[in-house]
Amino acid sequence: MKDQLPYVVGVYMGIWVVLLGYVFIVNNKLSGLKKELGALSKAVEKKNK
Amino acid sequence: MKKAITILLGIGSVLLLTGIAYAFLVAPIAVDPNTGKEVFHQKILYFHVPVAETSLVSFILAAVFGALFLYKRERKYDFLSLAAVELGFMYGLLVEMTGMMWDKAAWGVWWQWEPRLTTYLILMLMYSGYFVMRSSIGEDSTKARFGAVYAIIAAVNVPLTFFAIRLIPSIHPILFDSSGAGLEGPLLVAFLVSMFGMTFFYVSLLLTRYQMFGVSEELDILKNQIGG
Numbered sequence: 001m002k003d004q005l006p007y008v009v010g011v012y013m014g015i016w017v018v019l020l021g022y023v024f025i026v027n028n029k030l031s032g033l034k035k036e037l038g039a040l041s042k043a044v045e046k047k048n049k
Numbered sequence: 050m051k052k053a054i055t056i057l058l059g060i061g062s063v064l065l066l067t068g069i070a071y072a073f074l075v076a077p078i079a080v081d082p083n084t085g086k087e088v089f090h091q092k093i094l095y096f097h098v099p100v101a102e103t104s105l106v107s108f109i110l111a112a113v114f115g116a117l118f119l120y121k122r123e124r125k126y127d128f129l130s131l132a133a134v135e136l137g138f139m140y141g142l143l144v145e146m147t148g149m150m151w152d153k154a155a156w157g158v159w160w161q162w163e164p165r166l167t168t169y170l171i172l173m174l175m176y177s178g179y180f181v182m183r184s185s186i187g188e189d190s191t192k193a194r195f196g197a198v199y200a201i202i203a204a205v206n207v208p209l210t211f212f213a214i215r216l217i218p219s220i221h222p223i224l225f226d227s228s229g230a231g232l233e234g235p236l237l238v239a240f241l242v243s244m245f246g247m248t249f250f251y252v253s254l255l256l257t258r259y260q261m262f263g264v265s266e267e268l269d270i271l272k273n274q275i276g277g
Contacts, residue, residue: 004090007154011093011147012069015100018143019250023058026257033264040271047275 050260057253064246068095072239079236090154095239097147098224099247100140105207107137107251108176112204115197124266125259127193130200132258134179136251141173156220164213165221172210175203 072095079091111133118126148166149159160166179199186192214221224232232240 004088004154007090007150008092011096011150014146014150015096015143018139019254022139022254023257026254026261030257030261030264033261033268037264037268037271040268040275044271044274 050256054253054256054260057249057256061246061248061250061253064242064249066246068239068243068246071235071242076235076239088155090151093147093151093154094222094224095243096247097144097151098240099244100147101144102244103247103251104137104140104144105211107133107140107255108172108200108204108207110255111137111200115200118193118197124193125263127196128259128262128266129255130197131183132255132262134176134196134200135258136254138173138176138180140251141169141176144169145173161220163221164217164219165210168206168210168213172203172206175206179203 072092078087078089080086081088111130114126114130114133117123118130148169152161152166153159179196182199183192183196186195213219214223
């Protein structure tokens with residue numbers, strides 16, 4: 001069992017790190033895009049006035 | 050949509066953590082029927098198999114959305130198809146990585162040229178071509194059209210990968226066959242909880258990525274308006 005433990009731990013740790021990393025990166029990027037979209041929408045509104 | 054994504058992500062995370070806890074604390078260590086020895090590395094399958102199934106389903110979904118795009122010509126289906134290929138590819142990389150760890154723990158080597166691993170590698174190479182193809186096309190509508198066709202053609206390899214170990218003799222374990230599941234009792238419960246958790250988690254990621262493409266396109270339209 002001891003010799004197999006590092007592989008089992010590696011699998012579980014690896015998957016969590018990749019999945020949570022992906023969630024963090026995508027959400028971070030999405031909120032950045034939304035902010036930019038909000039700012040640009042205001043700029044377009046001003047331009048149209 | 051944000052609320053739905055958060056709920057799906059929450060349910061997925063809770064189920065995955067429950068699956069892990071159940072797999073390690075409740076489910077007994079499996080015993081090899083041939084040698085009678087305990088096989089601790091079997092615990093890898095509670096995560097490895099759900100990740101693998103999710104990646105294959107994701108590639109099939111990409112083809113379905115691709116077909117819907119070709120039929121309806123609505124941009125949202127292209128976004129969904131692209132998001133599904135992206136996630137399928139990411140999950141696929143995880144499958145390869147965790148599969149190699151299984152190989153090392155179970156068979157003592159990092160790689161075996163057996164049907165499942167080989168067909169999965171071919172599948173991944175095919176989908177890496179999808180990204181190369183998309184990035185080499187400039188115009189969005191052509192990119193979407195070619196992407197949809199590619200996703201449909203590449204998906205033909207998915208059933209081949211799935212059935213490879215059922216059709217060709219292989220040392221890769223078969224979890225589900227015509228006689229039923231290769232797991233029972235607490236082992237099956239741990240597996241199913243992880244499977245459902247991974248599915249919820251995947252759907253939340255797919256929707257987040259889809260939302261991101263939508264916002265990105267809106268942003269491009271606005272930038273063009275300001276530029277014009």
